[in-house]
Amino acid sequence: WLPADRWQDPERIERWRPLLERIEARMELRPEGPGASALQELVGGIKMLTGLSPSLTLKAGSPLLILGSPESAARSSGEWNTLPLAEEAYVLRIKMADEDGNQACPKAEYAILRGGSERGLLYGVFALLRLMGTQPHGPRESDIAEAPRNPLRMIDQWDNMDGSVERGYSGGSIFYRDNRILPESDRIIGYARLLASVGINAISVNNVNVHREETKLITSSLLPDVKRLSDIFGRYGIRMFLSANYAAPLELGGLDTADPLNEDVKQWWRRKAEEIYAAVPELGGFVVKADSENRPGPFTYGRDHADGANLLADALAPYGGTVMWRCFVYDCHQDWRDRSTDRARAAYDHFRDLDGRFRDNVILQIKNGPMDFQVREPVSPLFGAMPQTNQVMEFQIAQEYTGQQRDVCFLVPQWKKSLDFDTFLNGAGSTVKQIAAGKVHPFTRSGVAAVSNIGDDDNWTGHHLAQANLFGFGRLAWNPDLESDVIAAEWSALTFGVDTPAAKFVEELLLESWPVYESYTAPLGVGWMVQPHYHYAVDVDGYEYSKWGTYHFADRTGIGVDRTMATGTGYVGQYAAENRDIYESPAECPDELLLFFHHVPYTHVLKSGKTVIQHIYDSRFEGAEKVERWIARWRELESEADHERFLHILRRLEGQAENAKQWRDVVNTYFYRKSGIPDERERMLYA
Ligand code: GCW
Known part of the structure; x- marks a missing residue:
């Protein structure tokens, strides 16, 4: 662009x-x-x-x-x-x-x-x-x-030093291969330029799951290469961070504990910080995933997350470093038979009462929703609920659950929905974007972060149109008030020319794509229904009897997760009254989140006037049809775009049509067989 x-x-x-x-x-x-x-x-x-x-x-x-x-x-x-x-x-x-x-x-x-x-x-x-x-x-x-609205506008790479990218859908890492940091290249410089061109000012360059080799990024053998990388970003005003392994004192230091209150551990991190900053004085700091999905953390030592984060914060403080401490902490070994544990509650339950205990150079990094980057989730109730603790909201540009850069899904409208959400946590107008900007609570550091979607594919992002998401994240991070259509139009014009038929179509396609993706995948906010581990194709019960806390509870009469205070897990109670009361009531809860908050019969009538089951059928059919229509329209534009991009987009849309069809038929058949309720319009279901 x-x-x-x-x-x-x-x-x-x-x-x-x-x-x-x-x-x-x-x-x-x-x-x-x-x-x-x-x-x-x-x-x-x-x-x-x-x-x-x-x-x-x-x-x-x-x-x-x-x-x-x-x-x-x-x-x-x-x-x-x-x-x-x-x-x-x-x-x-x-x-x-x-x-x-x-x-x-x-x-x-x-x-x-x-x-x-x-x-x-x-x-x-x-x-x-x-x-x-x-x-x-x-x-x-x-x-x-x-002037940028958000002080911190950050990108997180989930790149591993073996050259792979966790949840990467566009080839390998541009930074690493064979456990080495690659030399300066046009690719890396190009990436710094792309990011700076949309106002990104920070980047973390390795996966938050810090494995053995990446743990060594903070050792003398790799720090000179880390410095080289940091210098490239520095030329473009971007501050570099590293993801750190909480257990580094054990793995690198030969200590037998990583207890945050242990003096030897403190001393070890202080010395380590001194060594790191001697080599890379401008380093932004650490990103840390602790006690999350089997990563080490303070829980092992009976300590809490304030103890853990402050340990690192104290070590980095003399050098102006920051600790970005992730709040993606939940029980990933849940027994599906246990109906009282609700993964959605976890971040709030773990962190909320620690407000006021974190050092000033800690920022809590909170995913936009309480689960995990699904196509539709409510805003995380933890965001804004800790007035004395710096926070950033984390989005995912990589389309892990939204089509994996094979299906087009322009996420700017989804992010805007989060950013515009009024939490009411400090009265009306306490929107996420105002909180992130540091305007609601007296934050000293705040903003937005997002998981990158780039790799070493020629077109950077696998699907050419997925570039619009990286572009859009930067533009929104700079100014969350920019409208989705303005951002889509900018990217389309820069990429396909001003006022060209191709640009106009792409702009429209981008704007339709998130609702369309939602319409053929998991319905009404319930989430998941994807193939375990891969997270792309449909598998309605793929996560239903698993340990991940990700259930839809469909039976022969109804579907959805009861998270109400009256009869459910009580998750709803984590919101301010204004939102709580809306989510608590099935009549008031917005349709698109109904099954996130409520277990309802298939015959429940939505605000749209349709029953839940008819909505499931209708939107799956409409979503799949819509993709077919995109293909027909794109074919008409063959002479309007260069052949390479024309074909690339055509092939991806054809793949998307297949995926949508499979989702449609599997989901519809599944619910027809469960409920026995036929489609009013008598379309094809597989009894
Ligand atoms: O969505 C999940 C992903 C993991 C990821 C984790 C996280 C980096 O499936 O691959 O790990 O989130 O955000 O830490």
Whole structure:
């Protein structure tokens, strides 16, 4: 999505020409700093788009770029020029020569870009290039002032050093092979550029499941390579983190305990931090998955998660490091016969009462939903429920449960649903996005993080259209108020050209894709029904009699999980009253979450007016049909897209159609056989 296609239309170049021939930069240029990257991206981007090579003059001063004649730019005055800027902020003024005259054919006269720092300038350059890529006929806006809403905008790689990627659907790791860190490559630099272009400012570079080899990333043999990697990201203003193994004192240090209150353990981590920061002074800190899915943690020693997180936080504090402590803690050895344990309750039950006990340099990282990145979940009730504890929300860009980058599923609308959710935890308006931005509670560190979806496939993301999710996450992390259609339109235009039939169709397809994926998979918020371990294809009872706490409880009369306070697991009680009362009542609970919160008969009538069983049948049929219609429409656009991408997308859509058909028939047949209730419309079910 960095503009790559040369403009063919000479008129376009004429419109922008005054900005493209002459650039004056004012900054203290450090060769490895984000300011240098900003200049490189700007000059390179202009050249790529237009073929022009701007002349560059460098002067000392604050981070500022003038495109076009500095003399005319000097006439631009006013408050706007002197406004103090936050570090990551930028202001961009594009002066049109005939602002009041010929609106149909505006021509740029000059542009001034000021950054709050070199990083702000870099974000501004990418914004300008995005503008050129999406509004080549001349910018619609001429004064833009932007600052990111979320302080932390982070990407988590689940890459292993053997070169595999946990839940990776786009090839192998771009960072590792054969238990080594790969040398600097265009791929790694390209990734840093992609991330910076949408405003990402932090990355953790190894899987949260830290196995034996990855545990050694914090040892002297690997730290020089870690430093190399960190330097690449540093050039793009991105701070690097490592996932750390809680049991490192045992595995590396030869201690016989990792007890967080043990003095030797504390001492070991303090020395380790000293060694790490001597090698990589700019390291962001650690991401830690502890006591989660069989990973080691403080529970082994009878300690809680505040003890565990603070141990590491104290070690990192002298160097300004942060501990991102994940809250994905639940019983993964549950007995399915036990109806009283509810996995959805776990994070809240483990963490909520620890509020106030975490150090200031700890951030709790909480998955968006209480289960695990399903196609539909309510917002995690833990988010915002600990006013004295820094928090970030974790999303998954990798489509583990949403089509694995074989089926198209644009997740921006799903993430927005979470971000817009009002928790009411500090009165009305306590939305997730406001909490993440640090505006509801006095957080000192907060924001959003997400599991990456890239690998070493040529097109980065397996499915070409899955790039839109990475792009969209960055754009939303920067500004959660951006609308889904704006983000989809931006990506489509940058990728398939402005106003082209292919771009228009792709934009529509993206926006329809999450509801469509939901409509042929697990119904009404109940989740799962996937093949165990792989999580792609349908297996309605795949997780029903397992140890994972992931059940739908379908029987011959009804389906769903009773999480009410009155008769269920009481999970509903973890929400503020305003949400609790809605979720508690089957009549008020939104349809799309009904089976997450309630066990109801198949004959229960939804707000939509349909019974649950008829909804199951109808939406499975509609979802599968919709994919067929996408294929027909995409075929019509064959001459509109380049052949390679046309075919790639066609093949993926055909695969998706197969998957949707299988889901449709398995789910519908399953529920027909369970309930004995026929389809009102008498479509094909397999009795
Ligand atoms: O969704 C589950 C995945 C695991 C993952 C875990 C987590 C990295 O199936 O592969 O482990 O979540 O988030 O820790």
